[in-house]
Amino acid sequence: MKRRLFATVGVIAVLALSACGGTDSEDTASGMPSTSASAPMASASPSMMMSGQFGPGCAAVPTDPSNPGSFDAMTKVPVATAASGNPLLSTLVTAVKKANLVDSLNGAQGVTVFAPTNDAFAKLPKADLDKVLADDAMLKKILTYHVVTTQLSPDTLAGTHKTLQGDDVTVTGGGTSFTVNGSSMVVCGNVSTANATVYIVDSVLMPKS
Numbered sequence: 001m002k003r004r005l006f007a008t009v010g011v012i013a014v015l016a017l018s019a020c021g022g023t024d025s026e027d028t029a030s031g032m033p034s035t036s037a038s039a040p041m042a043s044a045s046p047s048m049m050m051s052g053q054f055g056p057g058c059a060a061v062p063t064d065p066s067n068p069g070s071f072d073a074m075t076k077v078p079v080a081t082a083a084s085g086n087p088l089l090s091t092l093v094t095a096v097k098k099a100n101l102v103d104s105l106n107g108a109q110g111v112t113v114f115a116p117t118n119d120a121f122a123k124l125p126k127a128d129l130d131k132v133l134a135d136d137a138m139l140k141k142i143l144t145y146h147v148v149t150t151q152l153s154p155d156t157l158a159g160t161h162k163t164l165q166g167d168d169v170t171v172t173g174g175g176t177s178f179t180v181n182g183s184s185m186v187v188c189g190n191v192s193t194a195n196a197t198v199y200i201v202d203s204v205l206m207p208k209s
Contacts, residue, residue, distance in 0.1 A: 054154070054176040057117065057187030057200055060088055071191065078106035079113055079196040088188070088200060091121040098133060099140040105147070111196045112148040112161070114169070114180055116204045117187065124204060141165055145207040151197050154178075154190050167207045181205055 053061075053071060065072040068085030080102045083089045092115055096102055105113070121129060132139050145165035152161065157178055160170045172179050178186040184203035191198040 052190050052192075053188060054190060055186055055188040055200070057088065057202075058191075061086065061188065061191075074198075075192045075194065077194055079108070079111070079193040079198065080105040082193040082198070083115060088117045089115055091118045092116055095121075095133065095139060095143060099136055099143055101140060101143055106195070108147070108164075109195050110151040111164075112150065112152040112157075113196050113198045114146045114148075114184070114186075114205060115198050115200045116146070116184075117200055117202060120184075120201060120203050141207060142204070145169070146205055153197065157189075157199070163207075165207050167209055169205060 062070045064070055067073060069087055070085075073085060074082035080093070080096055083096070084093045096105065105111075124132075132142060142165075145163050145167060147164040148161040148169065149164060150161065154176075157171050158174055160168045162168055169180055170182070172182070173186075176189070178189065178199070180186065180199075180201055184201040184205055186199045187202050188200040191200065
């Protein structure tokens with residue numbers, strides 16, 4: 001009689017344990033993720049990419065690593081070459097080629113580039129843009145004003161920085177929100193190339209001199 005009583009109690013205990021914890025064990029065995037409350041899933045910020053890039057404009061960059069415009073591909077080549085594969089920067093690439101700056105930018109080491117998007121150039125009146133594109137000296141001055149002589153991480157981006165053109169640019173903000181010269185917003189930041197860090201901006205920067 002006692003043996004039957006102990007056996008019954010044992011069966012009830014096993015059933016109780018199965019009801020309390022069996023689901024997680026079965027899920028683990030079947031390859032499903034555990035539902036344990038002690039290990040919650042981490043959620044990534046929508047404005048911050050996995051490799052450190054940030055900003056709403058980053059969503060337009062190709063994600064396939066084999067695409068020359070993807071973040072992965074850009075890290076392997078110098079900045080002018082990297083920009084040539086990025087669909088946001090085709091007007092900038094045309095301007096850089098026109099000003100004969102491809103080799104200079106690709107050969108620079110440890111620089112920061114503020115890269116205006118196609119839409120940034122489209123903000124300029126067509127007559128003004130055509131005038132700039134037709135004047136190699138003026139075009140070179142404007143483009144080199146977008147290149148800072150030191151490589152800036154997001155932590156060191158805010159502040160006043162010397163450009164290759166000679167004038168300074170001033171960056172304000174922090175975290176994942178930065179503005180250059182008070183009006184040009186960084187729409188995709190902390191993009192790495194083989195020789196530079198790129199911050200894609202929504203307005204063309206104009207030097208004072």
